[in-house]
Amino acid sequence: MKLTKKEVEDLYKKTLHLVKTKPPEFFGFRKMRGTVGLCYWTDIELDYRRDIIPTAFHELLHYLYPEWSESNILYAESRIMNVCSSLEIARFLRHLSYKLYKSEMLKHFLQKPSRIESVSKSAWKDNSAK
Numbered sequence: 001m002k003l004t005k006k007e008v009e010d011l012y013k014k015t016l017h018l019v020k021t022k023p024p025e026f027f028g029f030r031k032m033r034g035t036v037g038l039c040y041w042t043d044i045e046l047d048y049r050r051d052i053i054p055t056a057f058h059e060l061l062h063y064l065y066p067e068w069s070e071s072n073i074l075y076a077e078s079r080i081m082n083v084c085s086s087l088e089i090a091r092f093l094r095h096l097s098y099k100l101y102k103s104e105m106l107k108h109f110l111q112k113p114s115r116i117e118s119v120s121k122s123a124w125k126d127n128s129a130k
Contacts, residue, residue: 001072008083011076012092015060019095024102039063046100053089054081056096 029048036050039062058077
C-alpha cells in the first residue's frame with residue numbers, strides 16, 4: 001500500500017468528518033491493558049494515558065476501512081501524522097477533545113448524583129433542622 005499526499009489529505013478529511021458527525025457517546029476514555037484503543041461498530045475507546053491523537057486516527061481508520069490489514073492501518077496512521085500540518089492536527093484534536101469531554105461529562109452525570117445537588121440537599125437539611 002502506498003498513499004499519495006492527496007490520498008492522505010482525503011483520509012484526514014474523512015476522519016475529521018467522522019469526529020464532527022458522530023455523537024459524543026461514540027467516543028470514550030478508559031484505562032486499558034495491552035492496547036491503546038479499540039474500535040467497535042458502535043463506539044471507539046481510547047486509553048487516555050497513551051498517545052491520543054495517533055490512536056484516534058488509527059481507530060477511526062479501522063472504523064472507516066474494516067477490510068484493511070493492521071499494517072495498512074498503521075501505515076495510513078503514520079502518513080496522516082507526518083503529512084498533516086500542525087494546524088490540521090490541532091483542528092482534529094479540538095473536535096475530538098470536545099466530543100470526549102461531552103462523552104465523559106455524560107458518563108459522569110449519569111453514574112453519580114450531581115455534586116451541586118448533594119450539597120444543596122445537605123444544606124437544605126441543615127437549614128430545616130434549625
